[in-house]
Amino acid sequence: MSMYNQTAAPPVSRERAAYLQKRKRKKYMIRTVQVSMVIILLALWEILADIGVIDSFIMSQPSRMVKTLLHLSENGLLTHLGVTCAETLVGFLLGTMLGVGLAVLLWWSKTLSCICEPFLVVLNALPKIALGPVFIVWVGAGVQAIIVMALAISLIVTVLEMLNGFLSTDEETITMVRTFGADRRQVFTKVVMPSNLHTLFHSMKVNIGLSLVGVIAGEFLVSKAGLGYLIVYGGQVFKLDLVMTSVVILAVVAALLYQSVVIAERAVTRKISHRN
């Protein structure tokens, strides 16, 4: 937002008012459709389960999921939620920091990045979940293996994304600071990093999701707690209420985590960048 918005609002023309009205209406329309879709789906699910068209034992039912949610403390959902969130955050932070660090290293040395390129490409394409059993053997069955899984899934993507951003920094701006005698470190801190803040946040947005994927996959393989554990366990003992509730919670968690990165980005951007 620019500072000019604080000045007194100019009188609004009739065309402008109509335009604003139209935009507002469209926005409301989209919101209404979105909310109605969810309500209709839930209602259908509830009714069809009630009249027996779908089997609530296999499909669960919204009302039963609400009941499960209300008994959070008894069935330990809260603890499981906490475990999953903690693992995801650790994986996310490690993935982002190591990823950015490695990207800086590869940016620094062109030779190194040339050497590493084919390996990075292969590692990026490899489904990291396939390495799950290997991680368990290496670091032991437990939280460590889950975090390594989350790390493995988010790391390479971060490296590639950040390196790509670093390398596409405007050449002329780099030349400008070099004419002032800037060394490689100064080129990085004064130009390359600040002009790649958006890349960093974009990468973080992708990472938070990937880290959650890694944690759930890890929990499927080896865990005593967490939403992934709960989902596997619930499936095995046919407690579909628990499975479905966990999935819904997972969706909410994913959205909240993503949103918190967006909020952080907005705060930092407002403070640092002044593009319009």
Next chain:
Amino acid sequence: MEEILTVDRISQTYQAENGELTALDDISFTVKKGEFVSIVGPSGCGKSTLLSIVAGMIRPTYGRVLLQGEPIEGISPHIGYMLQRDNLLEWRNIYRNVVLGLEIRKKLTKENEEYVQGLLKAYGLWEFRDKYPSQLSGGMRQRAALIRTLAVKPDIFLLDEAFSALDYQTRLAVTDDVRRILKLEQKTTLMVTHDIAESISMSDRIIVLSRRPAHISRIMEIPFDNPELTPLQRREQHPFQEYFNTIWRELDVHV
């Protein structure tokens, strides 16, 4: 006037996968203190390469460059370089942009800051020091970029197709502005351009380069009756067209 810059038999050959390419062929000239010299030549003739060599950013295959008698090896602190765009950093305000060079050279002393503040006041950017580049006009931005270079007190200014990113009208105004400031600050300037009119409007002397491999095809003095004319005023003077035609023909011969 004493000679501040000597370019001594510079040749530049590029090695590429598909062979060798000679960009510059035996270029020699000198620039005197306080002089404004332009280098014009057909596009792709190696003008910018020549400027990069003078700046110490590229090492020439043969020859050497002397700045006040000292050979240039590596990027010299005595040189101020200006590129096509202003390259102001959008995340820094104007003040922090103009002290960037000093910051990089670790010379952000009180004395130097006062010098920069003086420049900002003298050239009408003081009120804008807390603004960000996106809030300034193209001309103002160019002026900020100029002050950023002036701040490190270079002995010689190198302009590499500077202003060519601006639209034509802004460019004319900025040319006037920059020439005036450089004159006031008594700076020696070496400019590379493909714009013949621009070079005549600003320069004391013009070096005309041939097509690649570039050699000097002519060095022209550009005298006007009144030395105080601004670039825009020069464009209206009688000899302007004559100089233009001479350089045009000089370039044409080799096309």
